[in-house]
Amino acid sequence: MRNTLLIGLFALVVSFTGTPYKKLALQPFDGFDKALLDTVSHTIKDVYGYQVVVLEEIDLPRESFVNIKFPRYRADSLIRFLRERDYGSMDYVMGLTPNELSHTKKDAEGHVKQPAMKYIDWGVHGLGYCPGPTSVASTAKIDSEDPREFINRLKKICIHEFGHNLGLPHCPTEKCVMQDSGEKMSTIDDAELRLCPSCKDKLKSYNLGH
């Protein structure tokens, strides 16, 4: 009887506080600056309340490399690669790379955006399916000599892509980290390092199973 009551109370606490036991693994690829991992992991913990585990670096898969416009790695192929690896009890995995990423930009109907030559291998800072268990982010195009600015940009990219994995679409609220940057650094710089109230409400409703 006492145990049932305790389990009941526990379930109630968990349902009110969201999902405190969900786990995200940060998977650095070859050459990613290890000094950045700690601060990225703390930010994700702060914004989403997830446990974050930092893993050992692995090599980038050769099959994800393309040289269509520039030498870079296909973000969708890296996501597939990560999804096929065994991450045990992890709920989500985010790959982090110093190399450039690209993917094919499509319109709402799923057709390649026009002009196709421009969008077939479009450079991106990161990619995360909405929803999905895996995302990737890159430091290659962050382009800042100022270490504070550099890390803030990276944090926003990671928070944004993980938000997609958790089911958050692009948000029209100004300064929300889930705004569509269109790969413009100025939009990323204008965004705050947090979710707007409407995005927070959405996450809460997903967690409560509505």
Ligand SMILES: [Zn+2]
């Ligand atoms: Zn996005």
Ligand SMILES: [Zn+2]
């Ligand atoms: Zn928002």
